[in-house]
Amino acid sequence: xxxxxxxxxxxxxxxxxxxxxxxxxxxxxxxxxxxxxxxxxxxxxxxxxxxxxxxxxxxxxxxxxxxxxxxxxxxxxxxxxxxxxxxxxxxxxxxxxxxxxxxxxxxxxxxxxxxxxxxxxxxxxxxxxxxxxxxxxxxxxxxxxxxxxxxxxxxxxxxxxxxxxxxxxxxxxxxxxxxxxxxxxxxxxxxxxxxxxxxxxxxxxxxxxxxxxxxxxxxxxxxxxxxxxxxxxxxxxxxxxxxx
Amino acid sequence: xxxxxxxxxxxxxxxxxxxxxxxxxxxxxxxxxxxxxxxxxxxxxxxxxxxxxxxxxxxxxxxxxxxxxxxxxxxxxxxxxxxxxxxxxxxxxxxxxxxxxxxxxxxxxxxxxxxxxxxxxxxxxxxxxxxxxxxxxxxxxxxxxxxxxxxxxxxxxxxxxxxxxxxxxxxxxxxxxxxxxxxxxxxxxxxxxxxxxxxxxxxxxxxxxxxxxxxxxxxxxxxxxxxxxxxxxxxxxxxxxxxxxxxxxxxxxxxxxxxxxxxxxxxxxxxxxxxxxxxxxxxxxxxxxxxxxxxxxxxxxxxxxxxxxxxxx
Numbered sequence: 001x002x003x004x005x006x007x008x009x010x011x012x013x014x015x016x017x018x019x020x021x022x023x024x025x026x027x028x029x030x031x032x033x034x035x036x037x038x039x040x041x042x043x044x045x046x047x048x049x050x051x052x053x054x055x056x057x058x059x060x061x062x063x064x065x066x067x068x069x070x071x072x073x074x075x076x077x078x079x080x081x082x083x084x085x086x087x088x089x090x091x092x093x094x095x096x097x098x099x100x101x102x103x104x105x106x107x108x109x110x111x112x113x114x115x116x117x118x119x120x121x122x123x124x125x126x127x128x129x130x131x132x133x134x135x136x137x138x139x140x141x142x143x144x145x146x147x148x149x150x151x152x153x154x155x156x157x158x159x160x161x162x163x164x165x166x167x168x169x170x171x172x173x174x175x176x177x178x179x180x181x182x183x184x185x186x187x188x189x190x191x192x193x194x195x196x197x198x199x200x201x202x203x204x205x206x207x208x209x210x211x212x213x214x215x216x217x218x219x220x221x222x223x224x225x226x227x228x229x230x231x232x233x234x235x236x237x238x239x240x241x242x243x244x
Numbered sequence: 245x246x247x248x249x250x251x252x253x254x255x256x257x258x259x260x261x262x263x264x265x266x267x268x269x270x271x272x273x274x275x276x277x278x279x280x281x282x283x284x285x286x287x288x289x290x291x292x293x294x295x296x297x298x299x300x301x302x303x304x305x306x307x308x309x310x311x312x313x314x315x316x317x318x319x320x321x322x323x324x325x326x327x328x329x330x331x332x333x334x335x336x337x338x339x340x341x342x343x344x345x346x347x348x349x350x351x352x353x354x355x356x357x358x359x360x361x362x363x364x365x366x367x368x369x370x371x372x373x374x375x376x377x378x379x380x381x382x383x384x385x386x387x388x389x390x391x392x393x394x395x396x397x398x399x400x401x402x403x404x405x406x407x408x409x410x411x412x413x414x415x416x417x418x419x420x421x422x423x424x425x426x427x428x429x430x431x432x433x434x435x436x437x438x439x440x441x442x443x444x445x446x447x448x449x450x451x452x453x454x455x456x457x458x459x460x461x462x463x464x465x466x467x468x469x470x471x472x473x474x475x476x477x478x479x480x481x482x483x484x485x486x487x488x489x490x491x492x493x494x495x496x497x498x499x500x501x502x503x504x505x506x507x508x509x510x511x512x513x514x515x516x517x518x519x520x521x522x523x524x525x526x527x528x529x530x531x532x533x534x535x536x537x538x539x540x541x542x543x544x545x546x547x548x549x550x551x552x553x554x555x556x557x
Contacts (some may be wrong), residue, residue, distance in 0.1 A: 013336035014329055076327035079294055080384070082343040083321060086293045086310040173411045243295040 003094035005117040020064035028057035032114030036121035045125035050118040050239040069156030107145030157235035250300030261447040270285040276427035283447035284427040316345040320385030321394040325377040330370020410492030469520035
C-alpha cells in the first residue's frame with residue numbers, strides 16, 4: 001500500500017499525466033462528437049461508430065505510461081526510488097498498478113463519454129446498449145487501455161529512454177501490426193496474433209481483414225493481457241539484474 | 245557504521261573497484277578521497293544497493309542495504325543532487341520519499357526548514373540553482389534522521405558560501421554521533437572537513453587512516469633553514485650525511501631531517517640561524533605522491549614530480 005501511495009504522489013505531482021488525461025479524453029470524445037454531427041436519418045450512428053476514436057486516446061495513454069517510467073530514468077528519480085525502496089519488483093509493480101488503474105478509469109470515461117456525446121448530438125441514431133456485444137464494445141475500452149498501459153510500462157522499463165520507448169510503441173501498434181500482413185504466406189495469420197490486433201478483436205468481435213479469427217473476443221483479451229504480463233515479467237527481471 | 249569487504253565491480257573487462265575493504269566509523273567525518281574515475285561513486289552506489297558488486301559485499305549497520313526495512317531511516321545519501329523531477333515541487337519530491345519509508349508528513353517541512361528551503365518548497369525543483377538543488381538533496385538525505393550519511397562530491401560547483409555551509413553541516417552531523425562518509429577529489433577540501441580518510445586510486449585502496457597520519461606518512465619531512473652562513477652549514481650537514489639543497493642565497497632545504505637535528509648541528513658548528521622550520525608537504529602533495537601512478541587518465545602535463553612534491557611551499 002505504501003508503495004502505491006508513493007507512486008500515486010509521484011504520478012500526480014507532475015503536470016504531464018494531467019495533460020495526458022485531458023488530451024486522451026478530449027481526442028476520443030471529440031472525435032465521437034465530430035462523427036455524431038455527421039450522422040443523419042439516412043446514415044445513423046451505430047454503437048461501434050461512437051468508439052471509433054478510442055485509438056487516439058489509447059496512443060496518448062501509452063505515451064503517458066511509457067513516460068511514467070522513462071522520465072524516472074531520465075531524471076534519476078528511479079535511483080532515488082530504489083534507494084528509498086530497494087525491492088525493485090515491488091516498486092515497479094506498484095507503479096504499474098497505479099498507471100494501469102488510471103488507464104482503466106480514463107478508458108471508461110473516454111468510452112462512455114464518447115457514447116454519451118453521440119447520444120446527445122445524434123439523437124436520430126439508436127445507441128441503446130442492448131446486447132452483450134454492445135456493452136463489451138463500450139465498457140471494454142477501459143480494459144484495452146489498461147492492458148496497453150502495462151505493455152507501455154514494460155517497454156519503458158526495458159528501453160529506459162523516452163524517445164525510444166514512445167517510438168517503438170507507436171510504430172508497433174500503428175504500423176507494424178498493420179504491415180505485417182504483407183509478409184507472404186503467413187503474414188495475415190501472424191497479424192491475428194499481434195497484441196493490439198487481438199485487443200481490437202476483443203472490442204469489435206471480428207477483424208477488419210479476415211473472417212475467421214483464431215480467438216474469440218474474451219480469449220483475445222486474455223491473450224492481450226497475457227502478452228503484457230509476460231513482457232512486464234521480462235522487464236522486472238531485467239530491472240533487477242542491472243545496475244540502476 | 246559502513247563496512248566494505250573485498251568489494252569489486254567490473255564492467256566487462258574494466259575493473260572499476262578492485263577488492264576494496266574499509267570501514268567507516270561513527271562520530272566523525274570520513275573523507276573518501278581519490279582522483280576522478282577512482283571508483284568513488286561506484287562504491288557509493290554499491291553501498292546504496294544501486295549497483296550490484298561483482299564480488300565482495302558492503303554492509304550498513306551490519307546488513308546489506310537491500311535488507312534494511314526502512315532504508316532512509318538508516319542511510320541518507322546525496323549521490324546526485326539532480327535526481328529530482330524538474331517539474332515536481334521540492335515539497336512533493338520529499339513527500340513521496342517520506343511516504344516510501346512511512347515517515348510523517350511534517351518531517352518534510354522540518355527538513356526543508358533545516359536546509360533553509362522552506363520559502364521555496366512549492367517551487368519546481370527544475371528551477372533551482374545548483375546550491376538549492378544540493379540543499380534539497382541534503383534535505384532528502386536527512387528525511388529519515390539516519391545514522392549513516394553519504395555525500396558524493398557535495399561541494400562540486402558550489403560557491404564559497406555553499407561550501408562553507410555544507411562543511412559545517414557535515415561536521416555537525418558527525419558531532420551528533422553519526423557516520424558521515426563524504427567523497428571528494430579535492431584534497432584541500434578534505435583536509436578541512438575530514439578527520440579520517442579512505443583513499444582510493446584506480447579502484448584500489450591506497451590508505452585508510454586519519455587525515456593527519458596520511459599527510460605525515462606521505463610527506464617527506466624536510467627542514468627549511470635560513471642562515472647567513474648557509475654554505476658552511478651545508479658542508480656540516482653533508483658531513484652528517486644529510487642532503488641540503490639551496491633554496492635561495494641564504495636558505496637551505498634539508499630533506500629527511502627534523503628541526504632538532506639541524507638545530508643541533510648548527511649549534512655545534514657555531515652557526516647563526518635566522519630561521520628554522522619544519523616543512524610539511526600539503527595534503528595535496530601527499531595525495532599526488534600516493535596516487536601519482538593510479539590516475540586513470542594520465543597526461544604528461546602537470547605530472548607530480550619529485551621536485552614538485554619536495555620543494556614545498
